Amino acid sequence: MHSDTASARITTSTAPSAPTWDPQQYLRHAGHRTRPFLDLLARIPELPARPARIADLGCGPGNVTTLLADRWPEARITGFDLSPEMLHRAKAEYAGPTSGGGSLDFRPGDLADWLPEEPYDLIVSNAALQWVPNHPGSFAAWINGLRPGGTFAFQIPGNYTAPSHRLLADLCDTPHWRARLAGHGARYVHFLESAEYLERLTELGCAVEAWETTYYQLLDGPDPVLDWVKGTALRPVLTALGDDRESVDAFLAEYRDLLRGAYPPGPRGTVFPFRRIFAVARKEA
Known part of the structure; x- marks a missing residue:
């Protein structure tokens, strides 16, 4: 049985539109953002066919997709x-x-x-499925689209109770911002826990590894946590505020002050813990 609390976290959001993304802002922290994918990639077994057919779901600006080509240079x-x-x-x-x-x-x-529009040897997703309501409901179809012995692998953030995200959700729900932003601070929270992903993927007949890691990242520069979330968690808020520069500046100033209290800088930078959830599911050969 799957827990009711887990199911509640993947219900459909009522937020009206997808966020607008800024590749340049996202890539400002490319080194830290890439490390979880490298850890995921290291656990993916050899693929059943050569040349392999691979899908990268939620590829973003493509910098991580190229790492797949480094490991499988003959793959499509x-x-x-x-x-x-x-x-x-x-x-x-x-x-x-x-x-x-x-x-x-x-x-x-x-x-x-x-x-899947054709058989795949690997379907992989890096920090994208948390944006997709009810994404575990697609697992059966995705695994069915793998060749025997193929792999489905993903990693997602698991830090939605961290101060960075809790403060964002709370600020969006304050009286001043509620009418425009209520729900936007938490609209992307669609995830299960590691054990629940393990259970669901095992039920689909896969051999599964599931784990989690908290990365203690040392960020540099002024207000580095704000700069980090501008590339990810803040995107729905910034999209909702649109071209209203005065409101954007006011919101960012309030949020910045909250983050400064939650993540004080140290002598060598600002420590930003970031929990990630991983799963690698290999279809029966």
Whole structure:
């Protein structure tokens, strides 16, 4: 049985529109953001076919998708993303042939209804499924789209009770901001715990590894936690405020002051703990 609390975390959001993404802002912390994917990649077993067919769900600006080509240079790899801004950056920077005779391409794709259009050896997702309500409901179809012996692997943030996110949700729900932003601070919280992902994927006949890691990241510069969340958690808020520069500045000033209290700088930078949830599910050969 799956817990009621877990199910509550993946109910459909009432927020009206997808956030607008800024690839340049997202990539400002590319080193820290890439490390969890490298840890995930290290646990993915060899794939059943050569050259392999790989899908990267929620590929973002494509910088992580290229790491798949580094490991499987002969593979045909497609990154899917809903953001035109991210896809434009990915295509401009990375699309084309790879060193081993494979290829990288990028296509629009909404993970809420994406289905494999051909057999895949690997379906992977890096820090994207938390934006997709009820994404565990797609696992059966995705695993069904794998070749025997293929792998479905993902990692997602698991830090939604951290001060950075709790303060954001609370601020959005204050009287001054509630009418415009209520719910936007937590609209992307669609996730299960590690044990629950293990259970669901095992029930689908896979051999599963599931784990979690908290990265203690040392961020540099003024207000570095605010700079970090501008690339991710703040995107729904900034999208909702749109071109209202006065409101954007006022909101960011309030949120900045809250973050300064929660994450005081140290002599060598600001420590920002970040919990991640991982799963690697191998389909029966």
